[in-house]
Amino acid sequence: MDLYAEHILEHHRHPRQKSPIANRTIEHTENNPACGDAITLELKIVKEMITDCGWGGSGCALSQAGISMLVEKLKQMPIEDAISLSPEDMRALLGVPLTTRRLQCAFLPLLTLRNVIRKWKGKPLQTWAELFEEDLA
Amino acid sequence: MLSLCVSLDVTAIRRQFPALQKSEQFVYLDTAASAQKPETVLRAMDAFSRQQYANVHRGLYPHSDEATDRYELARESVRSFVNAQHRAEIIFTKGTTESLNLIARSWGHATLKKGDAVALTLLEHHSNIVPWLQLKEEKGIEVVWIGIDEQGHVDRKELSRILRKGNIRLLSMTGLSNVLGIRPPIADIIAEAHRSEALVAIDAAQLIGHHAVSVQELDCDFLAFSGHKVYGPTGIGALYAKRELLRSMPPFLGGGMMIREVRQDGFIAADAPQKFEAGTPPIIEAVGLTAALEWLGKIQWKDIEAHEAALMKTAYATLKTIPGVRILGPRRFEEACGCVSFVCESAHPHDLSELLGQEGFCLRAGHHCAQPLHEHLGIPASLRVSLALYNTEEEVRSLGPAIMRAVKTLIG
Numbered sequence A: 001m002d003l004y005a006e007h008i009l010e011h012h013r014h015p016r017q018k019s020p021i022a023n024r025t026i027e028h029t030e031n032n033p034a035c036g037d038a039i040t041l042e043l044k045i046v047k048e049m050i051t052d053c054g055w056g057g058s059g060c061a062l063s064q065a066g067i068s069m070l071v072e073k074l075k076q077m078p079i080e081d082a083i084s085l086s087p088e089d090m091r092a093l094l095g096v097p098l099t100t101r102r103l104q105c106a107f108l109p110l111l112t113l114r115n116v117i118r119k120w121k122g123k124p125l126q127t128w129a130e131l132f133e134e135d136l137a
Numbered sequence B: 001m002l003s004l005c006v007s008l009d010v011t012a013i014r015r016q017f018p019a020l021q022k023s024e025q026f027v028y029l030d031t032a033a034s035a036q037k038p039e040t041v042l043r044a045m046d047a048f049s050r051q052q053y054a055n056v057h058r059g060l061y062p063h064s065d066e067a068t069d070r071y072e073l074a075r076e077s078v079r080s081f082v083n084a085q086h087r088a089e090i091i092f093t094k095g096t097t098e099s100l101n102l103i104a105r106s107w108g109h110a111t112l113k114k115g116d117a118v119a120l121t122l123l124e125h126h127s128n129i130v131p132w133l134q135l136k137e138e139k140g141i142e143v144v145w146i147g148i149d150e151q152g153h154v155d156r157k158e159l160s161r162i163l164r165k166g167n168i169r170l171l172s173m174t175g176l177s178n179v180l181g182i183r184p185p186i187a188d189i190i191a192e193a194h195r196s197e198a199l200v201a202i203d204a205a206q207l208i209g210h211h212a213v214s215v216q217e218l219d220c221d222f223l224a225f226s227g228h229k230v231y232g233p234t235g236i237g238a239l240y241a242k243r244e245l246l247r248s249m250p251p252f253l254g255g256g257m258m259i260r261e262v263r264q265d266g267f268i269a270a271d272a273p274q275k276f277e278a279g280t281p282p283i284i285e286a287v288g289l290t291a292a293l294e295w296l297g298k299i300q301w302k303d304i305e306a307h308e309a310a311l312m313k314t315a316y317a318t319l320k321t322i323p324g325v326r327i328l329g330p331r332r333f334e335e336a337c338g339c340v341s342f343v344c345e346s347a348h349p350h351d352l353s354e355l356l357g358q359e360g361f362c363l364r365a366g367h368h369c370a371q372p373l374h375e376h377l378g379i380p381a382s383l384r385v386s387l388a389l390y391n392t393e394e395e396v397r398s399l400g401p402a403i404m405r406a407v408k409t410l411i412g
Ligand SMILES: Cc1ncc(COP(=O)(O)O)c(C=O)c1O
Pocket: B032, B033, B094, B095, B096, B097, B098, B125, B127, B128, B174, B176, B177, B178, B203, B205, B206, B226, B369
């Protein structure tokens, strides 16, 4: 299958939940310095549960479709489940073959999610290197 | 209409590039990143590796002598190519990046003091920015930026004002932008900088493959370039520096080759250029570089310039017909050379580059190692078409419909 499969393009053209949310608990921005892609993710967290989320950002179709697809899954997800979403889960969610040159685009949504939760927990942020290592494992 | 007389036989030139003989579509528009290599370069490196290879300046046996001769012949090729006065003014490095770092680490480190300033333009590539920022961190020197207008012309008034401040010790600038394709009037700028007693380093990474360069005419103090952008191999480049400067500059890296004498408590450095060439140098690459410069030397610069100007004219005309495309840099194609970058309203550069790549069009997307420039332009990334003497007008023209197809795929 092609990187620009219909479901990717569809999310890219019609991004879901791409707006700020009311009463957010936490927000975090990650970017991809190589190409300027950026994603800001906002979560409302009630009793260790994501009760609402929204996002903003700009970038290539892959990173933007990826976050759009990811936020659809996040609502009503326990924080512990959200933080344990893996690079493999992200690959499965995107469902298209990824080349090395696009890995950062593909994983930017996941890194943003990881780090918005880590930030909320007061933990040090995850780095790209750590994420890639996990993907290789 | 301006007619550009083209007397370059592009078909014959293309035949000399094995990489351009693929059976599938391969439109290589990324020479600004690295050039493809002609057969003669590949053959020279291969034959030398098979038959004459040995380390240089070491063994007292015929093969080593021959390798040394070939290595020094490469130095002579570069000297003649950039029209330097002396062979010893040419130092081999890994490429432009190392050459620029060498200036900063050796000359900059030894000469610059707190309060001194190095001036850069907003056009610079990261390799001509970071070494100076490192010196700023280490020694507290100032890094002063010279602005550009919306087409990429260096702000000469600001340059003059900055030079008049009197603390600019070095102006380090590009001879040709790797993003906007604009060519600052370096000869004039060098003369002005010298009147203010500032030295000038030219990043010729892009310039070197598109126009004749004469360091004596320019009167620049340093000039850096990479072999792989002049149809030569990777792993080798050069730094030209005026002889008097090299005399007083301390060595860059320490090791074999760069010394005259080593004792337990100290060393005496060799003279330039060996002083700056520690360790086993890129010998095979030097042979390849010689072949590349010889090959290029057989083609007239005026023919290269005319051909590339015709390509640029086509590139501008092609890009201008695409809805939503905005060319960055000079408004007139006559002012652009080597590359033209653009953004497209409805499509991210990465997506375009990916989709074009699927059709065999090789264009680079990103910030092209020029983040301060992109920040100044207010865009995170751009797409770059770069042109070389092996490209054809048909290739450039066919990019238009390909971009439109890619945009259609993305926006539906
Ligand atoms: C203007 C400019 N300067 C410096 C460089 C760095 O050259 P290299 O990577 O060969 O060291 C490049 C290459 O992209 C360039 O375009």
